[in-house]
Amino acid sequence: MTVQGKQAIKVALSLALTIFLALSFGWEKPYWGGLAVVVMATAESYSHALSKGRQRLLGTVLGVILAFVWISLFAQQRELFFLSFVTTGAIAAYASAQSRFSYVYKMTFLVASIVSLSGGLTEQHSFYLAILRGQETLLGVICFSVVHSVLWPSMNQDSSTASASGSIGLVSPHRTGLTRAAKFIVINSAAWLAWIYLPIPGGFLFPILMASLSNALVEFPARWFNQLMLLVIGWAVVVLLQYVLLLPQLTAGWQLALFYFANCFVAWRLFHRPEQLPLRMLGAQMLLMLTMTAQYLRPVYDIILPLQMLLYMLIAMALIRLVCAAVEQMLEPQLGA
Numbered sequence: 001m002t003v004q005g006k007q008a009i010k011v012a013l014s015l016a017l018t019i020f021l022a023l024s025f026g027w028e029k030p031y032w033g034g035l036a037v038v039v040m041a042t043a044e045s046y047s048h049a050l051s052k053g054r055q056r057l058l059g060t061v062l063g064v065i066l067a068f069v070w071i072s073l074f075a076q077q078r079e080l081f082f083l084s085f086v087t088t089g090a091i092a093a094y095a096s097a098q099s100r101f102s103y104v105y106k107m108t109f110l111v112a113s114i115v116s117l118s119g120g121l122t123e124q125h126s127f128y129l130a131i132l133r134g135q136e137t138l139l140g141v142i143c144f145s146v147v148h149s150v151l152w153p154s155m156n157q158d159s160s161t162a163s164a165s166g167s168i169g170l171v172s173p174h175r176t177g178l179t180r181a182a183k184f185i186v187i188n189s190a191a192w193l194a195w196i197y198l199p200i201p202g203g204f205l206f207p208i209l210m211a212s213l214s215n216a217l218v219e220f221p222a223r224w225f226n227q228l229m230l231l232v233i234g235w236a237v238v239v240l241l242q243y244v245l246l247l248p249q250l251t252a253g254w255q256l257a258l259f260y261f262a263n264c265f266v267a268w269r270l271f272h273r274p275e276q277l278p279l280r281m282l283g284a285q286m287l288l289m290l291t292m293t294a295q296y297l298r299p300v301y302d303i304i305l306p307l308q309m310l311l312y313m314l315i316a317m318a319l320i321r322l323v324c325a326a327v328e329q330m331l332e333p334q335l336g337a
Helices: 003-024 030-041 046-074 078-095 102-118 123-150 173-197 205-217 222-245 253-270 274-290 304-335
Strands: none
Touching: 003 030, 003 123, 003 253, 030 046, 030 123, 030 274, 046 078, 046 102, 046 123, 078 102, 078 173, 078 205, 102 123, 102 205, 173 205, 173 304, 205 304, 222 253, 222 274, 222 304, 253 274, 274 304
């Protein structure tokens, strides 16, 4: 078996085990643990993955604290909340090109956004989400670590992936960080204005999704988005067909785990080359997000929510691509001077 095949099995098994255990424990949002596995799997080596896992846990703790600071100070002040929100996100985007602890910054912002906005800026529900988020993240880190320690441990030090955005060229990290921060500010300002003044359904779902995608995708140049959007559409068709025709027939936790194992294996094996890292990362995240209602303790199979999620993702990626292209065109000649 090839190295790429073994790596695909390890990632898929880690994801399936996380989903199965979360359901067995009666936890409501297994996809949070699955996302922890996906993010760790995009690291460059096993040791790097463990470091990323520790940073994810630290970022989760700091994000929970920040979420309650936002709620206590700005729950009734929309403008101040947004100012704090976009400032924190811009700092995280800047740190992604500057600091070796950049993932702590990104996770702090992402967790704070999810906990505060998903809880409707109320303390009681946000506290429950914070505890659940910490449990799910820890479970994902443990499952990933155990599988990679036991299954083909000789592969643990192999470097199997490389970030498509890692080569900055001759542009300094400081300048790259400024460009990413500028992209984030423009993207989320436009998204919040649209969410406030247009009748966008789904509560806080749209700004949360915009924050999550922009937090991850501002690192990539605008030219990458054509390929990414084609992946989103093609992979969404595959996942949604299974959501409608296959998932309602699965009645046991092990069957659902097997479903995620098979799909994750395909995504990781199909896009195995180092430069295809964003493709397999986004593919695995879409798999979890579009089928999240199947992971409920009482599964719900309503095609409306996945379609709404897909529409939001396409709108978000189109906006991110437009802003990235505009900011790169305006700033990079000046930053390179």
